[in-house]
Amino acid sequence: MxxxxxxxxxxxxxxxxxxxxxxxxxxxxxxxxxxxxxxxxxxxxxxxxxxxxxxxxxxxxxxxxxxxxxxxxxxxxxxLAKDKNLHPVQEAFVEHQAAQCGYCLNGMVIAAVAILSEDPDPGEEVINQGMQRVLCRCGVHNRVKKAIDTAAKSLSR
Incomplete structure:
Protein backbone atom coordinates (compact mmCIF):
# COMPACT_ATOMS: atom_id res chain seq x y z
CA MET A 1 0.00 0.00 0.00
CA LEU A 80 21.19 26.90 -4.89
CA ALA A 81 20.74 29.30 -7.82
CA LYS A 82 18.42 32.25 -7.23
CA ASP A 83 16.62 34.19 -9.96
CA LYS A 84 18.63 32.31 -12.60
CA ASN A 85 21.89 33.47 -10.98
CA LEU A 86 24.30 30.81 -9.85
CA HIS A 87 25.17 30.63 -6.17
CA PRO A 88 28.60 32.22 -5.51
CA VAL A 89 30.03 28.75 -4.84
CA GLN A 90 28.77 27.53 -8.21
CA GLU A 91 30.22 30.63 -9.92
CA ALA A 92 33.58 30.06 -8.25
CA PHE A 93 33.62 26.40 -9.29
CA VAL A 94 33.07 27.48 -12.89
CA GLU A 95 35.71 30.21 -12.65
CA HIS A 96 38.33 27.83 -11.27
CA GLN A 97 37.25 24.85 -13.41
CA ALA A 98 36.90 22.88 -10.18
CA ALA A 99 35.36 19.84 -11.82
CA GLN A 100 36.71 17.18 -14.05
CA CYS A 101 34.46 14.16 -14.57
CA GLY A 102 31.70 15.89 -12.62
CA TYR A 103 30.52 12.89 -10.64
CA CYS A 104 31.55 14.30 -7.25
CA LEU A 105 30.68 17.87 -8.24
CA ASN A 106 27.30 17.81 -6.50
CA GLY A 107 28.91 16.74 -3.23
CA MET A 108 31.76 19.21 -3.59
CA VAL A 109 29.43 22.17 -4.15
CA ILE A 110 26.98 21.21 -1.39
CA ALA A 111 29.85 20.60 1.07
CA ALA A 112 31.40 23.96 0.14
CA VAL A 113 28.09 25.76 0.69
CA ALA A 114 27.79 24.07 4.10
CA ILE A 115 31.36 25.06 5.05
CA LEU A 116 30.75 28.70 4.13
CA SER A 117 27.42 28.83 5.95
CA GLU A 118 29.20 27.75 9.15
CA ASP A 119 32.41 29.75 8.64
CA PRO A 120 32.30 32.64 6.17
CA ASP A 121 36.11 32.93 6.20
CA PRO A 122 37.44 29.38 6.48
CA GLY A 123 41.15 28.69 6.45
CA GLU A 124 42.76 25.84 4.58
CA GLU A 125 42.38 23.45 7.52
CA VAL A 126 38.62 24.09 7.81
CA ILE A 127 38.19 23.64 4.06
CA ASN A 128 40.23 20.42 4.06
CA GLN A 129 38.25 19.04 6.98
CA GLY A 130 34.89 19.98 5.45
CA MET A 131 35.75 18.55 2.05
CA GLN A 132 37.31 15.27 3.21
CA ARG A 133 33.88 13.63 3.20
CA VAL A 134 33.63 13.99 -0.60
CA LEU A 135 35.36 11.27 -2.58
CA CYS A 136 36.97 12.62 -5.76
CA ARG A 137 39.38 10.57 -7.82
CA CYS A 138 40.10 13.17 -10.49
CA GLY A 139 42.41 15.27 -8.36
CA VAL A 140 40.70 18.66 -8.54
CA HIS A 141 41.15 19.34 -4.82
CA ASN A 142 43.48 22.33 -5.26
CA ARG A 143 41.04 24.01 -7.66
CA VAL A 144 38.18 23.25 -5.27
CA LYS A 145 40.05 24.94 -2.42
CA LYS A 146 40.68 28.00 -4.61
CA ALA A 147 37.00 28.07 -5.60
CA ILE A 148 35.87 27.95 -1.98
CA ASP A 149 38.25 30.77 -1.09
CA THR A 150 36.92 32.83 -4.02
CA ALA A 151 33.32 32.14 -3.01
CA ALA A 152 34.07 33.16 0.59
CA LYS A 153 35.42 36.50 -0.61
CA SER A 154 32.42 36.96 -2.90
CA LEU A 155 29.95 36.21 -0.11
CA SER A 156 31.67 38.60 2.30
CA ARG A 157 31.07 41.60 0.01
Whole structure:
Protein backbone atom coordinates (compact mmCIF):
# COMPACT_ATOMS: atom_id res chain seq x y z
CA MET A 1 0.00 0.00 0.00
CA UNK A 2 1.39 3.35 -1.04
CA UNK A 3 2.06 6.03 1.52
CA UNK A 4 2.04 9.80 0.91
CA UNK A 5 4.94 11.80 2.27
CA UNK A 6 5.01 15.58 2.17
CA UNK A 7 8.48 17.05 1.59
CA UNK A 8 9.75 20.54 0.84
CA UNK A 9 12.49 20.62 -1.78
CA UNK A 10 14.16 23.77 -3.07
CA UNK A 11 11.35 25.90 -1.68
CA UNK A 12 8.51 23.85 -3.19
CA UNK A 13 6.16 21.50 -1.38
CA UNK A 14 5.68 18.02 -2.85
CA UNK A 15 3.35 15.20 -1.89
CA UNK A 16 5.16 12.03 -2.85
CA UNK A 17 3.75 8.53 -3.14
CA UNK A 18 6.10 5.82 -1.88
CA UNK A 19 5.73 2.06 -1.56
CA UNK A 20 7.93 2.09 1.51
CA UNK A 21 8.56 5.06 3.83
CA UNK A 22 12.13 3.77 4.20
CA UNK A 23 12.84 4.44 0.52
CA UNK A 24 16.04 6.50 0.39
CA UNK A 25 15.40 10.19 -0.23
CA UNK A 26 17.91 10.05 -3.11
CA UNK A 27 15.52 7.83 -5.11
CA UNK A 28 12.64 10.23 -4.54
CA UNK A 29 14.72 13.23 -5.61
CA UNK A 30 16.01 11.58 -8.77
CA UNK A 31 13.15 9.32 -9.86
CA UNK A 32 10.06 11.28 -8.84
CA UNK A 33 11.24 14.90 -8.81
CA UNK A 34 13.79 14.62 -11.66
CA UNK A 35 16.48 16.33 -9.61
CA UNK A 36 19.59 14.69 -10.98
CA UNK A 37 22.24 16.75 -9.19
CA UNK A 38 22.52 14.28 -6.33
CA UNK A 39 24.11 11.13 -7.76
CA UNK A 40 24.06 7.52 -6.62
CA UNK A 41 27.63 6.68 -5.72
CA UNK A 42 28.33 4.13 -3.03
CA UNK A 43 24.88 3.82 -1.47
CA UNK A 44 26.52 3.78 1.96
CA UNK A 45 26.92 7.49 2.72
CA UNK A 46 30.67 7.41 2.27
CA UNK A 47 31.31 9.15 -1.06
CA UNK A 48 28.95 12.17 -0.78
CA UNK A 49 27.94 12.14 -4.46
CA UNK A 50 24.35 12.30 -3.20
CA UNK A 51 24.91 15.15 -0.72
CA UNK A 52 22.02 17.53 -0.01
CA UNK A 53 21.30 20.14 2.65
CA UNK A 54 18.69 18.96 5.14
CA UNK A 55 17.68 21.85 7.38
CA UNK A 56 20.99 23.44 6.38
CA UNK A 57 23.16 20.43 7.25
CA UNK A 58 24.96 18.37 4.60
CA UNK A 59 23.69 14.79 4.59
CA UNK A 60 23.96 11.83 2.25
CA UNK A 61 20.51 11.45 0.71
CA UNK A 62 21.14 7.75 0.04
CA UNK A 63 21.07 7.17 3.80
CA UNK A 64 18.00 9.26 4.69
CA UNK A 65 14.62 7.50 4.55
CA UNK A 66 12.08 9.65 2.70
CA UNK A 67 9.86 9.69 5.78
CA UNK A 68 12.66 11.26 7.84
CA UNK A 69 12.76 14.21 5.45
CA UNK A 70 9.09 15.08 5.99
CA UNK A 71 8.73 18.51 7.55
CA UNK A 72 12.35 19.45 6.88
CA UNK A 73 13.81 21.87 4.33
CA UNK A 74 15.70 20.05 1.58
CA UNK A 75 18.05 21.90 -0.75
CA UNK A 76 19.72 20.20 -3.70
CA UNK A 77 22.34 21.68 -6.00
CA UNK A 78 19.50 22.67 -8.32
CA UNK A 79 18.05 24.86 -5.55
CA LEU A 80 21.19 26.90 -4.89
CA ALA A 81 20.74 29.30 -7.82
CA LYS A 82 18.42 32.25 -7.23
CA ASP A 83 16.62 34.19 -9.96
CA LYS A 84 18.63 32.31 -12.60
CA ASN A 85 21.89 33.47 -10.98
CA LEU A 86 24.30 30.81 -9.85
CA HIS A 87 25.17 30.63 -6.17
CA PRO A 88 28.60 32.22 -5.51
CA VAL A 89 30.03 28.75 -4.84
CA GLN A 90 28.77 27.53 -8.21
CA GLU A 91 30.22 30.63 -9.92
CA ALA A 92 33.58 30.06 -8.25
CA PHE A 93 33.62 26.40 -9.29
CA VAL A 94 33.07 27.48 -12.89
CA GLU A 95 35.71 30.21 -12.65
CA HIS A 96 38.33 27.83 -11.27
CA GLN A 97 37.25 24.85 -13.41
CA ALA A 98 36.90 22.88 -10.18
CA ALA A 99 35.36 19.84 -11.82
CA GLN A 100 36.71 17.18 -14.05
CA CYS A 101 34.46 14.16 -14.57
CA GLY A 102 31.70 15.89 -12.62
CA TYR A 103 30.52 12.89 -10.64
CA CYS A 104 31.55 14.30 -7.25
CA LEU A 105 30.68 17.87 -8.24
CA ASN A 106 27.30 17.81 -6.50
CA GLY A 107 28.91 16.74 -3.23
CA MET A 108 31.76 19.21 -3.59
CA VAL A 109 29.43 22.17 -4.15
CA ILE A 110 26.98 21.21 -1.39
CA ALA A 111 29.85 20.60 1.07
CA ALA A 112 31.40 23.96 0.14
CA VAL A 113 28.09 25.76 0.69
CA ALA A 114 27.79 24.07 4.10
CA ILE A 115 31.36 25.06 5.05
CA LEU A 116 30.75 28.70 4.13
CA SER A 117 27.42 28.83 5.95
CA GLU A 118 29.20 27.75 9.15
CA ASP A 119 32.41 29.75 8.64
CA PRO A 120 32.30 32.64 6.17
CA ASP A 121 36.11 32.93 6.20
CA PRO A 122 37.44 29.38 6.48
CA GLY A 123 41.15 28.69 6.45
CA GLU A 124 42.76 25.84 4.58
CA GLU A 125 42.38 23.45 7.52
CA VAL A 126 38.62 24.09 7.81
CA ILE A 127 38.19 23.64 4.06
CA ASN A 128 40.23 20.42 4.06
CA GLN A 129 38.25 19.04 6.98
CA GLY A 130 34.89 19.98 5.45
CA MET A 131 35.75 18.55 2.05
CA GLN A 132 37.31 15.27 3.21
CA ARG A 133 33.88 13.63 3.20
CA VAL A 134 33.63 13.99 -0.60
CA LEU A 135 35.36 11.27 -2.58
CA CYS A 136 36.97 12.62 -5.76
CA ARG A 137 39.38 10.57 -7.82
CA CYS A 138 40.10 13.17 -10.49
CA GLY A 139 42.41 15.27 -8.36
CA VAL A 140 40.70 18.66 -8.54
CA HIS A 141 41.15 19.34 -4.82
CA ASN A 142 43.48 22.33 -5.26
CA ARG A 143 41.04 24.01 -7.66
CA VAL A 144 38.18 23.25 -5.27
CA LYS A 145 40.05 24.94 -2.42
CA LYS A 146 40.68 28.00 -4.61
CA ALA A 147 37.00 28.07 -5.60
CA ILE A 148 35.87 27.95 -1.98
CA ASP A 149 38.25 30.77 -1.09
CA THR A 150 36.92 32.83 -4.02
CA ALA A 151 33.32 32.14 -3.01
CA ALA A 152 34.07 33.16 0.59
CA LYS A 153 35.42 36.50 -0.61
CA SER A 154 32.42 36.96 -2.90
CA LEU A 155 29.95 36.21 -0.11
CA SER A 156 31.67 38.60 2.30
CA ARG A 157 31.07 41.60 0.01
Missing amino acids: KETISIRVNGRQHNIQVDDAKTPLLYILRNQLALNGPKFGCGQGQCSACLILLDGQPVSSCMIPASTAAGKEIVTIEG
